[in-house]
Amino acid sequence: MFVFLFCSSPHHFFHTGPSRSVVNRDNVEWTEEQEASAKKKVLENSQPLPSEKQEEYDCRANEYWNDFYTIHENRFFKDRHWLFTEFPELAPQCSLNHESQEQRREAAAVSHTDGDIPGTSATYRILEVGCGVGNTVFPILKTNNDPGLFVYCCDFSSTAVELVKSNPEYDPERCFAFVHDLSDVEANYPVPDGTLDVIVLIFVLSALHPDKMQASISRLARLLKPGGVMLLRDYGRYDMAQLRFKKGRCLSENFYVRGDGTRVYFFTQDELHEMFTEAGLEKVQNLVDRRLQVNRGKQLTMYRVWIQCKYRKALHQPAETQG
Ligand SMILES: C[S@@+](CC[C@H](N)C(=O)[O-])C[C@H]1O[C@@H](n2cnc3c(N)ncnc32)[C@H](O)[C@@H]1O
Numbered sequence: 001m002f003v004f005l006f007c008s009s010p011h012h013f014f015h016t017g018p019s020r021s022v023v024n025r026d027n028v029e030w031t032e033e034q035e036a037s038a039k040k041k042v043l044e045n046s047q048p049l050p051s052e053k054q055e056e057y058d059c060r061a062n063e064y065w066n067d068f069y070t071i072h073e074n075r076f077f078k079d080r081h082w083l084f085t086e087f088p089e090l091a092p093q094c095s096l097n098h099e100s101q102e103q104r105r106e107a108a109a110v111s112h113t114d115g116d117i118p119g120t121s122a123t124y125r126i127l128e129v130g131c132g133v134g135n136t137v138f139p140i141l142k143t144n145n146d147p148g149l150f151v152y153c154c155d156f157s158s159t160a161v162e163l164v165k166s167n168p169e170y171d172p173e174r175c176f177a178f179v180h181d182l183s184d185v186e187a188n189y190p191v192p193d194g195t196l197d198v199i200v201l202i203f204v205l206s207a208l209h210p211d212k213m214q215a216s217i218s219r220l221a222r223l224l225k226p227g228g229v230m231l232l233r234d235y236g237r238y239d240m241a242q243l244r245f246k247k248g249r250c251l252s253e254n255f256y257v258r259g260d261g262t263r264v265y266f267f268t269q270d271e272l273h274e275m276f277t278e279a280g281l282e283k284v285q286n287l288v289d290r291r292l293q294v295n296r297g298k299q300l301t302m303y304r305v306w307i308q309c310k311y312r313k314a315l316h317q318p319a320e321t322q323g
Contacts, residue, residue, distance in 0.1 A: 025292040028303070038238035045245060048252050057257050058209055062181065064261030065157040065207075074133040074163050080202070083139055086308060087231050089198050090126065090136075092144045117190055118176040123148030125196045127189075129182050129220065130204025131155050134164040141174055152191060154180035183212040185219040193222045201232040206265040210255055213265075214275055221279035224313040230281060235266045236288050236305035242266040272309050281311035 030038075048054070057064070068076075084091045119125055124146055128136050131153035140151055155161050156179060164170060164177040178190060182204065199220050205213055220230065235241060237254065241264065245256045255265045269286050276283070286309045293302040 023294045023296065025294070026289070028290045028292045030290065030303075034303075035238070038243055041243050042238065042254070045247050046250055046253060047247070048250055049248070049257070054251055057251065057261060057263060060261070061207070061263065062156040062158075065155075066159040068260055068262060069133065069157055069159040069163060074167070077132055077135045079135050079139050083136060084143060086233070087200070087310075089229055089231060089310075090140050090144065090200070092146050092149075117192075118172070119150030119152065119191070122150030124150070124198075125191065126151045126198045126200065127191070127196050127223065128153040128200040128202070129155075129180075130201065130207065131164060131177070132157075132160050134167055134170075134177075136200060136202055137164065137175065137177075138167065138169050141169060141171065149174065151175045152178070152189075152196075154178050154182075154189075156181040182216045182220075183208050185215045189223060191223060194225055196223045197225060197228050199224060199228070199230045201230065201234070203234055205232060206234045206267065207263055208265070209263075210252065210265055214278060217275050218279040221276075221281055221313065224281075226313055226317055227315045229284065229310055229312045230276065232272065232307070232309040232311075234272075234307055235264060236290075236307040237266045237268045238303075239266055239305040240302045266305075267307050269307055269309075272307060276309065276311035279311075281313055284310040284312050286310075 126140065126149070128140075128151070131137050132155060134153065137151055137153045140149075151174060153164065153175065154177065155164075158179050161177050161179050170177070176190065180187060180189065201220075205217070208216060217230075224230065242254070242256070249256045249258070251257055251263065254267075255263065257263050269288055273283065273286050287307070289304075289306040289308055291304045291306075293304060294300070295302070
């Protein structure tokens, strides 16, 4: 008999690659009873923590993530095996399609770090926000050999950014890592508006306070070129990680704090669609990935729910209306 998983660390099964004894079943349909039981469980655990506690978790959010990376360094999150299949925009063929042969040759001939702004002469610019220790950035740099590629990456944890920079694969000619708080919409990015081809958000938007999400996405959307895309993969509503939160961990509806002080929100597809379209982007993809993971060795059954989105900035922007 299999046991439904409620293990002690909510980070524990966080997109680590499945081990050999784990069997994955994709596109699992949930029964009505299963959905109703998940809803009931969430309702039973929806008493929010007092506001002083909430404020403390918000003000000190980056300290909690710094502590997380001080403890785990680069051992926690694993490189994503699904990265290039789900997001071919990060792979070389896609970036090479964008510019002419000539532009790419020119780009390859000059240093991408000329001038004050790194990557100015690049022809395909990717920004990863909430990059952690580089589990997305380094696979991109390794796999994508487009000479015109430049990868920016940021995180509000200075400990994580230091780990990225001290990685032997960090190449300042092709990459620039910096500390940046996504929710600080007044803070400047090191790239001008309208210059990025791709923005990647992998399990980061869920770490923000829900009240700050819309402004953060709208700010990021300004950085995209016309035709540029925002790619997101994040936690979906009733993911196993949501259902196993103990009482006393709820901050607001579908938003929780883990034992280590880091926070997590569980999205619906509609909420994300609203947010991206409000930021002026058009839907390319918005799907829910419901998966059943069975760990035979430990006799555990885990229902995972992730949401994956691609939203594009229109090639032709509507003219700004006056006053
Ligand atoms: C769950 S981890 C995911 C890390 C990385 N994207 C990955 O998949 O390995 C969430 C990351 O978001 C970062 N983060 C959380 N809130 C942030 C914010 N407001 N601004 C920038 N980064 C943030 C954390 O420091 C952490 O590195």
